[in-house]
Amino acid sequence: MIDALGAPQSVLVLGGTSEIATAVLDRFSAQRLRRVVLAGRDPAALQVIAQRFRSNGVAAVAVETFDAADTDTHESLLDRVWAGGDIDVALLAFGVLGDQRAAEADPGLAVDWARVNYLGGLSLGLGCARRLREQGHGVLVLLSSVAGERARRSNFVYGSAKAGLDALGQGLADALHGSGARVLVVRPGFVKDRMTRGLPIPPLSTTPAQVAEVVTAAIASGRGTVWAPPALRWVMLVLRHVPRALFRRLPI
Amino acid sequence: MSEPPVSRGPAASDAGLTRSLLTGWGRTAATAARVLRPSTVEQVRDALQMVRAGGPAPSRGVAVRGLGRSYGDAAQSAGGTVVDLTGLDAVRDLQVREGDALLTCAAGASLHDLLRLLVPQGWFVPVTPGTRYVTVGGAIAADVHGKNHHRDGSFASHVESLSLLDGRGEAHLIGPQSDPEAFWATAGGMGLTGVIVEATLRLLPVQSSWMLVDTERAANLDDLLDRLSSRDHLYRYSVAWIDCLATGRSAGRGVITRGEHAPADALHGRATARAWAVPSGPLVSLPGPLPAGLLNRASVAAFNEAWFRKAPRHRAGELQPFPRFFHPLDGVGDWNAVYGRRGFLQYQFVVPIQREDTLREVLARLRGARVPSFLAVLKRFGPADPGPLSFPRPGWTLALDIPAGLPGLAGLLDECDLLVAEAGGAVYLAKDSRMRPELLSMMYPRLEEWKGTRDRLDPDRIFRTDLSRRLNL
Numbered sequence: 161m162i163d164a165l166g167a168p169q170s171v172l173v174l175g176g177t178s179e180i181a182t183a184v185l186d187r188f189s190a191q192r193l194r195r196v197v198l199a200g201r202d203p204a205a206l207q208v209i210a211q212r213f214r215s216n217g218v219a220a221v222a223v224e225t226f227d228a229a230d231t232d233t234h235e236s237l238l239d240r241v242w243a244g245g246d247i248d249v250a251l252l253a254f255g256v257l258g259d260q261r262a263a264e265a266d267p268g269l270a271v272d273w274a275r276v277n278y279l280g281g282l283s284l285g286l287g288c289a290r291r292l293r294e295q296g297h298g299v300l301v302l303l304s305s306v307a308g309e310r311a312r313r314s315n316f317v318y319g320s321a322k323a324g325l326d327a328l329g330q331g332l333a334d335a336l337h338g339s340g341a342r343v344l345v346v347r348p349g350f351v352k353d354r355m356t357r358g359l360p361i362p363p364l365s366t367t368p369a370q371v372a373e374v375v376t377a378a379i380a381s382g383r384g385t386v387w388a389p390p391a392l393r394w395v396m397l398v399l400r401h402v403p404r405a406l407f408r409r410l411p412i
Numbered sequence: 413m414s415e416p417p418v419s420r421g422p423a424a425s426d427a428g429l430t431r432s433l434l435t436g437w438g439r440t441a442a443t444a445a446r447v448l449r450p451s452t453v454e455q456v457r458d459a460l461q462m463v464r465a466g467g468p469a470p471s472r473g474v475a476v477r478g479l480g481r482s483y484g485d486a487a488q489s490a491g492g493t494v495v496d497l498t499g500l501d502a503v504r505d506l507q508v509r510e511g512d513a514l515l516t517c518a519a520g521a522s523l524h525d526l527l528r529l530l531v532p533q534g535w536f537v538p539v540t541p542g543t544r545y546v547t548v549g550g551a552i553a554a555d556v557h558g559k560n561h562h563r564d565g566s567f568a569s570h571v572e573s574l575s576l577l578d579g580r581g582e583a584h585l586i587g588p589q590s591d592p593e594a595f596w597a598t599a600g601g602m603g604l605t606g607v608i609v610e611a612t613l614r615l616l617p618v619q620s621s622w623m624l625v626d627t628e629r630a631a632n633l634d635d636l637l638d639r640l641s642s643r644d645h646l647y648r649y650s651v652a653w654i655d656c657l658a659t660g661r662s663a664g665r666g667v668i669t670r671g672e673h674a675p676a677d678a679l680h681g682r683a684t685a686r687a688w689a690v691p692s693g694p695l696v697s698l699p700g701p702l703p704a705g706l707l708n709r710a711s712v713a714a715f716n717e718a719w720f721r722k723a724p725r726h727r728a729g730e731l732q733p734f735p736r737f738f739h740p741l742d743g744v745g746d747w748n749a750v751y752g753r754r755g756f757l758q759y760q761f762v763v764p765i766q767r768e769d770t771l772r773e774v775l776a777r778l779r780g781a782r783v784p785s786f787l788a789v790l791k792r793f794g795p796a797d798p799g800p801l802s803f804p805r806p807g808w809t810l811a812l813d814i815p816a817g818l819p820g821l822a823g824l825l826d827e828c829d830l831l832v833a834e835a836g837g838a839v840y841l842a843k844d845s846r847m848r849p850e851l852l853s854m855m856y857p858r859l860e861e862w863k864g865t866r867d868r869l870d871p872d873r874i875f876r877t878d879l880s881r882r883l884n885l
Contacts, residue, residue, distance in 0.1 A: 340444030
């Protein structure tokens with residue numbers, strides 16, 4: 161159960177090697193965390209992270225192997241996870257950034273990434289939402305992106321999938337209203353982690369630890385959509401309304 | 413282009429069954445459950461039978477709910493079934509003999525209704541907590557205490573017998589003599605041993621509905637503890653309000669109110685004509701959650717200062733209507749909304765007599781964190797009753813309301829829990845919404861004994877609440 165101050169006891173991470181997810185678990189493991197399921201593609205890498213939380217005192221840490229693009233396997237994955245008990249927080253943290261220019265040259269690549277970023281999120285988001293509704297409590301956390309809030313020349317292939325995921329989250333939040341389960345849509349800006357290594361760092365960039373702080377605060381407060389860093393909310397409010405002719409010329 | 417049709421199913425339906433969102437009085441951690449409101453014991457039995465027979469979501473279990481005054485998650489069960497017993501509120505029998513009275517009523521009867529019925533007949537409930545909007549079943553399940561704990565013990569000590577439907581749907585008539593193990597596992601057992609459907613209580617004779625109240629101020633914590641230790645035994649009722657924000661030489665200052673039921677010959681003035689007055693419902697209600705931030709350190713400190721100053725240094729023999737003495741907040745309906753959307757919690761713990769050092773340390777930490785609490789109550793408990801999960805035990809109990817959104821609160825209360833547990837104290841389960849499950853066996857050393865009895869009464873573990881899930885009870 162998530163307690164009155166927002167501390168969960170069981171967390172499922174889909175995309176278990178995500179640095180944001182690990183940072184979120186770091187915060188929760190200092191509170192009430194008893195059970196973690198890390199699901200991802202690379203069992204060896206997941207085991208390393210699992211070991212870290214075991215030694216941090218989390219009683220039950222399990223690893224599940226799955227591919228976000230292989231949507232046929234998702235139901236059985238979630239069945240296995242829920243067979244071990246309720247999930248208080250389900251965190252969808254997987255995603256590929258991909259190289260925009262490469263995708264424009266080879267649409268097949270773009271489709272592959274969309275299978276992960278959008279279809280994987282769609283399949284697992286709906287699957288988790290149904291189970292959270294049945295158990296009558298819990299939070300589904302979707303890692304969206306400001307890239308989905310307004311399409312940009314530099315990363316609109318990625319942004320289009322995140323826009324879809326974001327819309328899924330907003331709709332699921334309404335669908336789950338009154339069910340005891342909630343949805344948290346997180347819109348980080350540029351996060352300095354493995355996924356963006358080597359890219360130029362823009363202003364208002366953030367770190368996995370800072371995103372995790374925003375996520376845990378939102379789980380406690382019950383907010384439905386948050387930005388990381390929080391100031392991005394107001395930046396994006398402006399950017400959404402900048403005329404296209406001007407927006408196109410912005411160095412972002 | 414037209415948009416695709418929007419499906420408009422019920423927002424919270426599950427296999428055709430409507431669920432409701434439930435919280436405790438603190439309005440935190442809402443979860444959804446199907447709520448049944450039986451009006452006969454037979455219907456309660458049917459509800460249990462349905463859950464046991466594998467009706468919808470049998471593994472989610474069933475929880476019993478009264479008036480929802482537990483602050484945390486004791487009367488809700490996510491994804492399961494909640495049996496609301498407030499429809500079972502009949503008074504079945506009042507037997508008076510030789511100055512004694514035994515009342516038999518259904519478990520959903522509220523102390524409010526009982527007091528309205530009994531006081532004009534010269535009887536009072538044996539124990540009342542700070543609100544009369546609790547049910548008899550809830551009062552037993554939480555083994556509640558009142559301002560008379562130092563003299564009269566907790567609620568269950570005045571229960572002659574109760575009727576319990578256990579986890580197999582079997583009815584038991586149990587009492588402290590006939591089946592003490594089941595009885596004392598049920599008293600304080602937080603509704604996890606079965607459904608209390610009826611109880612027989614011993615009542616207290618009174619000569620009026622008025623209280624004779626003595627009020628005095630204490631300048632600091634030492635003064636307060638000293639006054640409570642030395643003179644509580646002279647009164648049936650005693651409690652102190654304590655200013656958690658005062659610092660320096662005033663740290664722990666407070667106002668003590670103690671009293672007795674006023675005898676008939678003590679009434680004068682308007683009390684004479686209204687000797688048996690009883691309260692109606694709340695006079696006013698809050699419109700809904702107030703904006704966050706209304707209760708902040710400045711506003712609470714100002715309130716506390718005014719509260720302390722308005723209390724007389726010493727006043728004896730003041731006549732007060734009993735609701736003002738026992739249930740000052742019951743005059744405002746839904747006052748819990750004052751804490752806004754995030755809700756609040758009540759932190760209540762007890763530490764043994766002689767462990768004033770721990771009480772002092774916890775108060776210092778709360779003060780250091782500048783916790784804005786304007787309802788902090790200190791009381792000296794008397795002897796414990798035999799319930800393994802009963803909260804009251806000889807010592808000092810402090811209860812304070814804290815907004816749930818206060819930054820750093822989780823860590824602060826974890827530290828306080830540890831101090832309390834190490835001192836041999838406990839946190840009150842009827843108030844808890846956040847404690848660490850690992851500390852439970854330290855605070856309630858007879859936990860395993862209780863679990864053994866629970867397993868006998870509910871072998872299939874059909875009684876499940878969010879509290880029992882959270883604390884692994």
